[in-house]
Amino acid sequence: AQSVTQLGSHVSVSEGALVLLRCNYSSSVPPYLFWYVQYPNQGLQLLLKYTTGATLVKGINGFEAEFKKSETSFHLTKPSAHMSDAAEYFCAVKGTGGYNKLIFGAGTRLAVHP
Amino acid sequence: DGGITQSPKYLFRKEGQNVTLSCEQNLNHDAMYWYRQDPGQGLRLIYYSQIVNDFQKGDIAEGYSVSREKKESFPLTVTSAQKNPTAFYLCASSIPGQGYTGELFFGEGSRLTVL
Numbered sequence: 001a002q003s004v005t006q007l008g009s010h011v012s013v014s015e016g017a018l019v020l021l022r023c024n025y026s027s028s029v030p031p032y033l034f035w036y037v038q039y040p041n042q043g044l045q046l047l048l049k050y051t052t053g054a055t056l057v058k059g060i061n062g063f064e065a066e067f068k069k070s071e072t073s074f075h076l077t078k079p080s081a082h083m084s085d086a087a088e089y090f091c092a093v094k095g096t097g098g099y100n101k102l103i104f105g106a107g108t109r110l111a112v113h114p
Numbered sequence: 115d116g117g118i119t120q121s122p123k124y125l126f127r128k129e130g131q132n133v134t135l136s137c138e139q140n141l142n143h144d145a146m147y148w149y150r151q152d153p154g155q156g157l158r159l160i161y162y163s164q165i166v167n168d169f170q171k172g173d174i175a176e177g178y179s180v181s182r183e184k185k186e187s188f189p190l191t192v193t194s195a196q197k198n199p200t201a202f203y204l205c206a207s208s209i210p211g212q213g214y215t216g217e218l219f220f221g222e223g224s225r226l227t228v229l
Contacts (some may be wrong), residue, residue: 043220095218
């Protein structure tokens with residue numbers, strides 16, 4: 001069965017520092033992988049997704065993620081954090097089965113301090 | 115603009131009362147979903163519907179009910195049988211079928227608090 005593990009429920013960085021949010025997955029088939037962002041009391045917004053092709057995926061707001069099959073990872077990065085990046089981030093993998101649901105990690109809350 | 119509208123944004127309920135959360139979409143998507151979000155637990159699937167007049171239980175359906183009478187609408191009722199209903203509820207939609215990547219489109223959520 002598919003599963004997603006996000007390492008670190010809370011990550012804190014300084015403004016201008018590198019952002020690295022970790023995601024590892026398990027999947028019995030080639031995975032479709034996603035990162036979503038959620039601001040307080042709002043819904044989830046798609047940051048980026050990997051389906052097939054290039055393993056380095058660029059998303060909105062300067063974020064990118066690299067699919068590494070050998071490491072079963074899909075870590076999210078941004079070279080320079082901005083105060084507006086403070087939010088919760090969810091990694092997800094497409095499941096298998098009749099309705100192909102998304103399976104979400106527990107989330108990582110990113111804090112950005114001056 | 116196309117999107118998913120959830121209402122109400124905030125809702126308070128007394129124990130023993132049923133409440134219904136509304137979800138309407140104008141994206142012309144066939145599939146709709148309800149998720150529950152609790153701190154530190156990610157999103158858990160309550161119910162989903164792939165077509166009108168059909169829906170299936172997700173991972174945590176006990177104490178909830180849904181209907182899908184129209185393509186655009188997928189209301190969720192939180193019944194008095196739900197033991198711990200205080201949570202943030204998210205509605206989503208997608209385009210199923212061959213080639214479907216799994217991408218979901220989300221509404222803004224409804225926060226239910228039981229007093």
